[in-house]
Amino acid sequence: MSELRDLYQELILDHGRRPRNSGKLDSPTHHADGYNPLCGDRIALYLEMDEGRVKSVSFEGTGCAISQASASLMTEGIKGKTVAEVLSLFRKLTATVTGRDDDAANEGDVELGKLAVFEGVSQYPMRVKCATLAWHTLRNALEGKDVEVAVTE
Numbered sequence: 001m002s003e004l005r006d007l008y009q010e011l012i013l014d015h016g017r018r019p020r021n022s023g024k025l026d027s028p029t030h031h032a033d034g035y036n037p038l039c040g041d042r043i044a045l046y047l048e049m050d051e052g053r054v055k056s057v058s059f060e061g062t063g064c065a066i067s068q069a070s071a072s073l074m075t076e077g078i079k080g081k082t083v084a085e086v087l088s089l090f091r092k093l094t095a096t097v098t099g100r101d102d103d104a105a106n107e108g109d110v111e112l113g114k115l116a117v118f119e120g121v122s123q124y125p126m127r128v129k130c131a132t133l134a135w136h137t138l139r140n141a142l143e144g145k146d147v148e149v150a151v152t153e
Contacts, residue, residue: 011073011117016065021058021075032145034137036129041067045137054078054086064130066121071134073114083142089115090135097121097131 028046035042041063048056057075061068078086092110095103099122112119121131 011114012069013065015069015072019059019061019068019072021072022060023058024060025056025058030141030144032137032141034133034140036063036067036133038126038129039064041130041133043067043071043134043137045071045134045141047138047141049083052082054081059134061134063133066118066127066130067133070118070131073117074134074138077113077115078138085110086138086142090139093118093135094132097128 025046029049030047043061059071092107
């Protein structure tokens with residue numbers, strides 16, 4: 001178990017130090033900003049949607065390794081997915097990191113893949129908002145809410 005935990009920590013640190021899909025898209029169709037007032041993490045998320053699928057996604061942000069890694073891994077995990085698939089992944093991930101196993105199970109066949117590295121966050125309640133900031137910002141972008149969201153859930 002310790003080796004798996006070490007591997008997960010290394011993946012989070014890697015994405016935190018060298019986030020993937022960082023920067024602003026040239027022609028986003030959707031955008032939202034997110035802010036965690038408890039620690040100061042910020043994110044600007046950019047999406048390019050094409051026929052109901054995520055064609056391209058990127059972000060700009062500042063904050064802790066967990067918030068940056070979550071945004072980085074999220075951008076990798078949602079490319080090519082439909083809005084429904086993305087929202088199902090959002091529900092699964094947020095339920096998992098908040099320790100709501102029954103809600104996570106309700107998402108059925110949805111696989112977290114690399115995002116499973118955040119399963120341990122549920123043991124650290126102060127870090128849950130760090131891990132979910134990008135996801136709440138994503139949901140707002142998909143819902144057409146081009147406003148800053150402060151993660152308070």
